Amino acid sequence: MTPLSLSFGRKLLAAAMLLAFTVSAGCNGDKCYRAETSTLSKVTATARSTSSTLTQDYFVPNGDFECGLTPWTVEVPDAAASYFLGAPGHTTSNSFQVRFTPPTRGTQFGVSARIISAPVRVVPNVAYRLNFWTYFDNQNAGFIGVKFNGVARYTIDATDHGWGGDFTSNTVDYTPTNETVTITFEYLFVSTASLDRIDSVVFAPVQ
Numbered sequence: 001m002t003p004l005s006l007s008f009g010r011k012l013l014a015a016a017m018l019l020a021f022t023v024s025a026g027c028n029g030d031k032c033y034r035a036e037t038s039t040l041s042k043v044t045a046t047a048r049s050t051s052s053t054l055t056q057d058y059f060v061p062n063g064d065f066e067c068g069l070t071p072w073t074v075e076v077p078d079a080a081a082s083y084f085l086g087a088p089g090h091t092t093s094n095s096f097q098v099r100f101t102p103p104t105r106g107t108q109f110g111v112s113a114r115i116i117s118a119p120v121r122v123v124p125n126v127a128y129r130l131n132f133w134t135y136f137d138n139q140n141a142g143f144i145g146v147k148f149n150g151v152a153r154y155t156i157d158a159t160d161h162g163w164g165g166d167f168t169s170n171t172v173d174y175t176p177t178n179e180t181v182t183i184t185f186e187y188l189f190v191s192t193a194s195l196d197r198i199d200s201v202v203f204a205p206v207q
Contacts, residue, residue, distance in 0.1 A: 060183060061118045063132075063201035065094045071118040072096075078112035079105040081187065090133040090167045095199035100142070100189040111145075113187040119180040120203055127206040130172040130183065133199045136163040141194035147184040148174050158196075167199065173206065 061071050065085050074083055082099050089095045098113045122128060134144055136158035146154040154172040161168035174181070185198055 060120055060201045060203050063117075063203075064089065064092050065096050065199060066092050069096075073116040074113070075116070076113045077106055077108035078189075081112040081189070083113055083115075088135075088167075090135075090199035092199075095133075095135065095167075095197040096185075097195060097197045098187045100187075100192075100194045100196075102189075102191050102193060104189065104191075107188075110188050111186045112189050115185050115198075117183040117201070119182050121179060122176045122181050123205075124177050124179055125175060127173060127175045128181075128203055129206045130170075130174060130201070130203045132170055132185075132201045133167040134161075134170055135165075135167045135197035135199075137165060137195040138192060139163045140190055140192035141196055142187065142189035142192075144196060144198065145186040145188060146172055147186065148176070149178065149182055150184070158194075167197070 062068070066089075069085065076083060078100075080101050080103065082101075084097055084099075085094045086097060087093055087095075096115055100112060104112065130146065130148075134156050136142075139159050141158040141163065143155050143157040145152060146156075153174060154170070156170050181203065183201070183203065187196055189196075
Protein backbone atom coordinates (compact mmCIF):
# COMPACT_ATOMS: atom_id res chain seq x y z
CA MET A 1 0.00 0.00 0.00
CA THR A 2 1.37 3.39 -1.00
CA PRO A 3 0.18 6.64 0.65
CA LEU A 4 -0.98 9.42 -1.62
CA SER A 5 1.49 12.29 -1.60
CA LEU A 6 0.84 14.84 1.11
CA SER A 7 1.19 17.73 -1.32
CA PHE A 8 -1.70 16.41 -3.39
CA GLY A 9 -3.79 15.80 -0.31
CA ARG A 10 -3.37 19.38 0.88
CA LYS A 11 -4.95 20.68 -2.29
CA LEU A 12 -8.12 18.82 -1.42
CA LEU A 13 -8.35 19.52 2.30
CA ALA A 14 -11.30 21.49 3.56
CA ALA A 15 -10.95 23.60 6.66
CA ALA A 16 -10.60 21.46 9.79
CA MET A 17 -10.61 18.24 7.76
CA LEU A 18 -7.87 15.64 7.56
CA LEU A 19 -7.33 13.31 4.61
CA ALA A 20 -5.57 9.98 4.92
CA PHE A 21 -5.57 8.03 1.68
CA THR A 22 -4.13 4.69 0.63
CA VAL A 23 -3.91 3.04 -2.77
CA SER A 24 -4.34 -0.53 -3.85
CA ALA A 25 -1.61 -1.54 -6.28
CA GLY A 26 -2.37 -3.23 -9.56
CA CYS A 27 -4.03 -0.75 -11.89
CA ASN A 28 -1.46 1.32 -13.76
CA GLY A 29 0.64 1.68 -10.63
CA ASP A 30 0.03 4.97 -8.86
CA LYS A 31 -2.69 6.08 -11.28
CA CYS A 32 -5.46 4.03 -9.68
CA TYR A 33 -5.98 6.31 -6.70
CA ARG A 34 -9.58 6.96 -7.72
CA ALA A 35 -10.38 3.37 -8.68
CA GLU A 36 -13.03 1.24 -7.08
CA THR A 37 -10.28 -1.15 -5.98
CA SER A 38 -8.54 1.61 -4.04
CA THR A 39 -8.99 1.87 -0.29
CA LEU A 40 -10.60 5.22 0.46
CA SER A 41 -10.00 6.20 4.05
CA LYS A 42 -12.83 7.93 5.81
CA VAL A 43 -12.67 11.62 6.59
CA THR A 44 -14.36 12.68 9.81
CA ALA A 45 -15.81 16.16 9.56
CA THR A 46 -18.09 18.30 11.66
CA ALA A 47 -21.15 19.30 9.68
CA ARG A 48 -21.64 23.03 9.78
CA SER A 49 -25.33 22.79 10.56
CA THR A 50 -24.95 20.43 13.55
CA SER A 51 -22.44 19.43 16.17
CA SER A 52 -22.45 15.77 15.10
CA THR A 53 -19.61 14.17 13.19
CA LEU A 54 -20.15 12.35 9.91
CA THR A 55 -18.00 10.22 7.67
CA GLN A 56 -17.33 10.92 4.00
CA ASP A 57 -15.31 9.78 1.03
CA TYR A 58 -13.27 12.35 -0.86
CA PHE A 59 -13.01 11.31 -4.49
CA VAL A 60 -15.20 10.23 -7.37
CA PRO A 61 -14.04 6.61 -7.79
CA ASN A 62 -11.87 6.25 -10.91
CA GLY A 63 -12.35 9.92 -11.77
CA ASP A 64 -9.33 9.89 -14.07
CA PHE A 65 -10.47 6.78 -16.02
CA GLU A 66 -7.10 5.09 -15.61
CA CYS A 67 -8.70 1.87 -14.35
CA GLY A 68 -11.23 1.13 -17.06
CA LEU A 69 -14.83 2.17 -16.58
CA THR A 70 -15.58 0.44 -13.27
CA PRO A 71 -17.50 1.62 -11.25
CA TRP A 72 -19.01 4.12 -13.72
CA THR A 73 -22.26 3.25 -15.53
CA VAL A 74 -22.57 4.19 -19.21
CA GLU A 75 -25.86 4.59 -21.10
CA VAL A 76 -26.05 5.25 -24.86
CA PRO A 77 -29.65 5.80 -26.02
CA ASP A 78 -28.54 7.15 -29.41
CA ALA A 79 -27.20 4.63 -31.93
CA ALA A 80 -25.30 7.51 -33.57
CA ALA A 81 -23.06 7.74 -30.49
CA SER A 82 -20.26 5.41 -29.39
CA TYR A 83 -17.96 5.63 -26.37
CA PHE A 84 -14.47 4.51 -25.47
CA LEU A 85 -11.53 5.22 -23.17
CA GLY A 86 -8.34 6.43 -24.78
CA ALA A 87 -5.72 9.09 -25.31
CA PRO A 88 -5.36 11.89 -24.85
CA GLY A 89 -6.22 12.33 -21.21
CA HIS A 90 -6.02 15.61 -19.37
CA THR A 91 -2.91 14.74 -17.32
CA THR A 92 -2.90 10.94 -17.54
CA SER A 93 -3.32 8.38 -20.30
CA ASN A 94 -7.08 8.13 -20.73
CA SER A 95 -10.22 10.20 -20.91
CA PHE A 96 -13.84 9.18 -21.39
CA GLN A 97 -14.76 9.95 -24.99
CA VAL A 98 -18.00 9.95 -26.96
CA ARG A 99 -17.97 10.03 -30.75
CA PHE A 100 -21.08 11.26 -32.56
CA THR A 101 -21.72 10.31 -36.19
CA PRO A 102 -24.85 12.07 -37.49
CA PRO A 103 -27.70 11.82 -38.07
CA THR A 104 -29.01 11.14 -34.59
CA ARG A 105 -30.84 7.84 -34.18
CA GLY A 106 -32.83 7.87 -30.98
CA THR A 107 -31.82 10.35 -28.29
CA GLN A 108 -33.42 10.35 -24.84
CA PHE A 109 -34.60 13.90 -24.12
CA GLY A 110 -31.84 15.09 -26.46
CA VAL A 111 -29.17 13.01 -24.71
CA SER A 112 -27.03 10.78 -26.93
CA ALA A 113 -24.87 9.30 -24.13
CA ARG A 114 -24.38 9.61 -20.39
CA ILE A 115 -21.92 8.36 -17.79
CA ILE A 116 -22.94 8.00 -14.14
CA SER A 117 -20.59 7.86 -11.16
CA ALA A 118 -20.77 5.49 -8.25
CA PRO A 119 -22.35 7.13 -5.18
CA VAL A 120 -19.93 9.35 -3.26
CA ARG A 121 -20.47 9.69 0.49
CA VAL A 122 -20.63 13.30 1.64
CA VAL A 123 -21.51 15.44 4.65
CA PRO A 124 -24.96 17.00 4.12
CA ASN A 125 -25.27 20.79 4.16
CA VAL A 126 -21.54 21.30 3.55
CA ALA A 127 -20.46 23.08 0.35
CA TYR A 128 -18.65 20.92 -2.22
CA ARG A 129 -17.01 21.66 -5.53
CA LEU A 130 -16.94 19.49 -8.63
CA ASN A 131 -13.96 20.01 -10.91
CA PHE A 132 -13.63 18.28 -14.27
CA TRP A 133 -12.01 18.88 -17.63
CA THR A 134 -13.72 18.87 -21.02
CA TYR A 135 -12.53 18.67 -24.61
CA PHE A 136 -14.56 19.44 -27.75
CA ASP A 137 -13.06 18.79 -31.17
CA ASN A 138 -15.07 21.47 -33.01
CA GLN A 139 -17.20 24.53 -32.25
CA ASN A 140 -20.42 22.71 -33.18
CA ALA A 141 -19.75 19.74 -30.91
CA GLY A 142 -22.82 20.27 -28.75
CA PHE A 143 -22.53 20.41 -24.98
CA ILE A 144 -22.09 18.35 -21.83
CA GLY A 145 -24.55 18.60 -18.95
CA VAL A 146 -23.99 17.79 -15.28
CA LYS A 147 -26.55 16.39 -12.85
CA PHE A 148 -26.30 15.81 -9.11
CA ASN A 149 -28.59 13.03 -7.88
CA GLY A 150 -30.53 13.26 -11.14
CA VAL A 151 -31.11 17.03 -11.04
CA ALA A 152 -29.60 19.19 -13.79
CA ARG A 153 -27.09 21.73 -12.46
CA TYR A 154 -24.61 22.85 -15.14
CA THR A 155 -23.91 22.78 -18.87
CA ILE A 156 -20.72 23.44 -20.78
CA ASP A 157 -20.98 24.33 -24.47
CA ALA A 158 -18.27 23.65 -27.04
CA THR A 159 -17.70 27.41 -27.39
CA ASP A 160 -17.85 28.43 -23.72
CA HIS A 161 -14.08 28.28 -23.25
CA GLY A 162 -13.14 28.37 -26.93
CA TRP A 163 -13.20 24.85 -28.35
CA GLY A 164 -9.61 25.00 -29.65
CA GLY A 165 -8.82 21.30 -29.33
CA ASP A 166 -7.60 21.61 -25.72
CA PHE A 167 -8.88 20.40 -22.36
CA THR A 168 -10.46 23.19 -20.30
CA SER A 169 -11.39 23.24 -16.61
CA ASN A 170 -14.93 23.44 -15.24
CA THR A 171 -16.06 23.97 -11.65
CA VAL A 172 -19.54 23.50 -10.22
CA ASP A 173 -20.44 24.28 -6.60
CA TYR A 174 -23.05 22.11 -4.92
CA THR A 175 -24.29 21.70 -1.36
CA PRO A 176 -25.76 18.22 -0.89
CA THR A 177 -28.72 17.57 1.37
CA ASN A 178 -28.27 13.79 1.34
CA GLU A 179 -25.40 11.63 2.57
CA THR A 180 -24.51 10.40 -0.94
CA VAL A 181 -24.13 12.16 -4.28
CA THR A 182 -24.26 10.56 -7.72
CA ILE A 183 -22.81 12.64 -10.55
CA THR A 184 -24.03 12.27 -14.13
CA PHE A 185 -22.41 13.70 -17.26
CA GLU A 186 -24.69 13.86 -20.32
CA TYR A 187 -23.54 14.35 -23.91
CA LEU A 188 -25.88 16.28 -26.20
CA PHE A 189 -24.95 16.81 -29.84
CA VAL A 190 -26.37 18.79 -32.75
CA SER A 191 -25.88 17.84 -36.41
CA THR A 192 -22.09 17.87 -36.74
CA ALA A 193 -19.78 14.87 -36.41
CA SER A 194 -18.00 15.39 -33.10
CA LEU A 195 -15.74 13.90 -30.44
CA ASP A 196 -16.21 15.12 -26.86
CA ARG A 197 -14.13 14.10 -23.83
CA ILE A 198 -14.21 14.42 -20.03
CA ASP A 199 -11.42 13.67 -17.55
CA SER A 200 -9.95 14.42 -14.10
CA VAL A 201 -13.24 14.38 -12.19
CA VAL A 202 -12.83 15.46 -8.53
CA PHE A 203 -15.56 16.26 -5.99
CA ALA A 204 -14.37 17.67 -2.66
CA PRO A 205 -15.38 20.12 0.08
CA VAL A 206 -14.88 23.79 -0.73
CA GLN A 207 -11.81 25.11 1.04
